[in-house]
Amino acid sequence: MNLKELTDYGKAEKETYVKWIKKAKKANSRSLDDQFHKLHQEAFRKIDCLVCANCCKTTSPIFRDVDIKRLSKRLRMPESKFIDTYLKIDEDQDYVLRSSPCAFLGDDNYCSVYEDRPLACREYPHTDRKNMYQILPLTRKNMEVCPAVSYIMKEISKKI
Template identity: 55%
Template sequence: MDLENFKNKARSEYANHKKLKGRLRKIKPKVLDQKFSEAHDEQFEKMDCLECANCCKTTSPIFIQTDIDRLAKVFRMKSSEFIDTYLHRDEEGDFVLNSSPCPFLGEDNKCFVYESRPKACREYPHTNRKNIHGILNLTLKNTMICPAVHEIFQVFLKDFRK
């Protein structure tokens, strides 16, 4: 996966994707959820996240308390020690990683804590969940991070023309 090429492509398509987001808002919620779910399945049949891992290299998931407690246990730490070692609060007050790439990402793009990974990682890129309407802003942002989400929007550009 050529991530530099992807970043350039994603930047150049962002304005089109932003316009598409406006058109997607007009689609009935259940229909939109179904379209995204189908597109998600189709894209992830073709894509191997281990070839990319751009999400793990460039962004941080939000860590909820159950994630912190679970991972602290994995590292045999107190939850407060895990927070002090790996996390800080962002401008919204959420716990996020201190640095990118994720400290749990291996050279082979495999996650050291995969079985215990945060909920946000388990659900990423959120394109196969209910109420896509509620997260369209996040989904648009993810077109800049995840090649699969970018491709979903590229397909939708053709499917949902004016």
């Protein structure tokens, strides 16, 4: 499976999936969730995140207060120093990474704080959540970053 082709597909087919989302939101939400969850499992049997790590290289999770507390404790630094060193406030007034790629991403694509990573990282790419219809626009955007999401969306769009 060519990971770059999948993310390129996600970028190239943006408008197709913006239209598809309108149709998918009318589908039975339980059925939609079931399909997403099945395809999520399938995608991650085929795709190894450590080969890609594009999410860690190009995007930033939101850091909640609990994430900041946990990571600053792990790194043995005051929360204020953690914030000053690694974070900034974005246009939505959320804490996000100051720069990309993530400062905790190693050359081998392993996360140096994996056990204590933010909730947003733990849940990414969000394709195994309940009520997927609520986050379809976010899922569409994630097609441009995550090859697994592109794979899932490509497959699910054939069914709805």
